[in-house]
Amino acid sequence: MADSPLKRITEEFPDNITEIKTQITNILDLFEQHLTNHKLSYFYKKNTQQKQEKRDYIFSPSDIMHLVGIKAYKIISSPEIKTAAKEKIPVTxxxxxxxxxxSEKIDWDNVWIDSSDYLTQKxxxxxxxxxxxxxxxQLGGYLSLKNFEIDSxxxxxxxxxxxFYSSNEDSYPLLTYHPRTSLNLNNxxxxxxxxxxxxxxDYKINSSGIYEKVQTYNFASDIQHEKSTKKKKRIYKKKHK
Known part of the structure; x- marks a missing residue:
């Protein structure tokens, strides 16, 4: 199946473009506050018998646009871009x-998407x-989606x-993951x-390009509390059968 042409976001949402712009900007604010230029090390266990494992996820400024559902930005000045197929666009x-x-200077007339429904879901x-x-x-592994695959x-x-996709190279011993897409699981x-x-x-990159630790989130007490609550509920059900 051929890729569908890209469309200007302002033409796809003619009646509520102001609302859409506000939603996108608010989400970009969340990325900037919580994730952009951060490296997050997630620890997890596949089961109680195994050792704790770790995966590192990196969020760069160049990753964010695609997560929001925007395919390209200022790719060409010609109005003929409306008929350009996605695979013909080498730079996003x-x-x-x-x-x-x-800098609060997004040129919304040059924001390109491939599906208004896809954007709205995100x-x-x-x-x-x-x-x-x-x-x-929660953390998961390999997943095959409709049009591509993700590693985690x-x-x-x-x-x-x-x-996320992995960016492991033979010369780099540690596996790191970079964002590839966002999913609305309700669908x-x-x-x-x-x-x-x-x-x-949680680490954030400093002016020297080095990741510095910002905060540690330890959920051990939450997990223990959850286990204790579930145990109490099981005991209560047995007593009141």
Whole structure:
């Protein structure tokens, strides 16, 4: 199946473009506050018998545009861009988009999407971004989606997931993951299998390009409390059968 042409966001939402722009800007604010230029180390156990494992996820400014559902930005000045197929566009200008967001100069007439429905689904789920650093966040592995594959994902309990690809090279011993897509899980027929995260270490890149630790989120007490609550409920049910 051939890729559909890209469309200007201002033409896809002629009646509510102001609302859409506000939603996108608010989500970009969440990325800037919680994730952009951060490296997040997630710790988890596949089961109680195994040792704790760790995965590192990196969010760069050039990653954010695609997570929001925007395919390209200022790719060409000609109005004929309306008929250009996605595969013919070699540069998406994701870094320029984020730079213009920071300076409050996004050129909305040059924001390009491929589907208004696809964008709307993402905008409904992405306000939950802060949940990816809270108790209850889960981590999963390889996943085959409709048009591509992801190597790992993070998700809150049942609504938002961020899919990642790995950037491992033979010369670099540690596996790191970069964002590839965001998913609205309300549109999936079955839950995604994932592991409960036990701890998160949050790092942010400094002016020297080095990641410095910002905060540690340890969920050990939350997990213990949850186990204790479930045990009490089981005991109560047995007593009151």
């Amino acid at each position: 200008n994701a870094s320029r988009f984020y730079s213009d967001y920071l 905008l409904m789920a992405l306000p939950l971004l802060p949940k990816l650093k809270e108790y209850g966040v 994902f993070l998700k809150n309990k049942d609504t938002l997931a961020i899919g 999936r027929p079955t839950p995604l299998p994932a592991y409960k995260v036990t701890k998160i270490i």
